[in-house]
Amino acid sequence: QALAKVRADKQRESSDGFDGTWVAHPDLVPVAKEVFDDVLGDRPNQVGRQRGDVEVAAGDLLAVAGTLGEVTEQGLRNNVNVGIQYISSWLRGTGAAAIFNLMEDAATAEISRSQVWQWVHNGVALDDGRTVTRDLVQQTIREELDTIREQVGDEIFAKSRPDEARTLFEQVALADDFAEFLTLPAYDHLD
Incomplete structure (x- = not known):
């Protein structure tokens, strides 16, 4: 299969x-x-x-409002969850992580945090009418950390450096300026 x-x-x-x-x-x-x-x-x-x-012109690549499709709460949750789990894995020395039965790497996490950053900075609305804001993302981060803890159990969760992963995800997804790459600020957290 x-x-x-x-x-x-x-x-x-x-x-x-x-x-x-x-x-x-x-x-x-x-x-x-x-x-x-x-x-x-x-x-x-x-x-x-x-x-x-x-x-396609260069400006078209940045025109988030003109993209097709809908942004959903589930899409936001997935981006937050994948971003945090990958950063957690990366901090523990693993460059690829099994997340939702898929092998994910830094590129997937980069897409996840980039979409969140774009949605916040462009005031994108979810399909239910709510705007993606810093507050909504931070609430989603808290909820997804609870979900991850339920999925992996308390012992594994405690070893996964969740506070650092959360802080780094917030840093690269919610900063005023777009970070060049999500792992760059993470190097300071490696053992």
Whole structure:
């Protein structure tokens, strides 16, 4: 079942135009390679697969209000939970973490905290009408820390450096200025 999920994910990525991918374990390389080899054939990349109907300027990349889709409370909770759990794992010396049955790395946590930062700084509204504010994010952080404690148990939670993970997540998700990368301030907390 896990291999089928990996294969399906790599088929989606390759059909979306990606030239390569990453895997969580070396044993998955043959699966990913087979899928990408089937799509790429003898070509080194898919750069020729451009969409003529899409034109993107630099300013478009920052126009959060113009993006499609809805921001939900569950999306906010997921971003907070993943961000905190990854930072906790990173502080304990692990660069990849199993979160919600997926192997997540710094890139996922970076996306999570970046979305939260963007939502707060652009006053984005959730699908229920509430605005994503610092207060809402801090409330969500408290609630998600309780959820994480329930999921992993008190003993593991206590060892996971939750206070440091929370502080670092708040620092990179709620600061006035956008931090260059979430792990940079975390280096000061390594043993």
